[in-house]
Amino acid sequence: MARGAILVSKVAVAMVFYCLVVTTPRAVEGVLTCEQVISDLAPCATYLINGGTVSTDCCSGVKSLNSAATTTDDRQAVCKCTEQTATTLPGMNLDNIRSLPSKCGLDIAFDINLNTDCSKVNI
Structure with missing residues (x-):
């Protein structure tokens, strides 16, 4: 897979999971970095682009990100x-x-939408 395709995949995964984190409160200190988000979602890139089977690593990353995003920030x-x-x-x-x-x-009790106003995302 080309370097550009991998980056695209990481971004796609991050988008999906941002929506996941928007509704499920958890407890962690500090604000998550973009690097952390991409890292957790990177294993999902292939599925987000091509479909097929979702890997165990992908779901682990999704669940990890969901658990880590504990504050509105x-x-x-x-x-x-x-x-x-x-x-x-x-x-x-x-x-x-x-x-x-x-x-x-x-x-997840909402429709994932790529046009969400991030400033209105709350716990």
């Missing part, structure tokens, strides 16, 4: 990171992004 940081990254990298499949939470056993 964390959730807004995840949102901003994913939006910034996603707008610069093509190739993501919105249907794959929307299906990822349930494929990883998470019940």
Whole structure:
């Protein structure tokens, strides 16, 4: 996989999971960095672009990010990171992004939307 495709995949994963983190409160100190978000979601890149089977590593990263984003600041940081990254990298499949939470056993009670206003993301 080319370096650009890997980066695109990481961004796509980050977008999906920003939505996951927006609704599930947890407890952690500090604000998550964009590097942390991308790192947790990187294993999901192939699924987000091509579909198919979601890997165990992908779901572990999704669940880890969901657990780490414990404050409003964390959730807004995840949102901003994913939006910034996603707008610069093509190739993501919105249907794959929307299906990822349930494929990883998470019940998300909202529609994943790439146009979310990050400043309105709360715990």
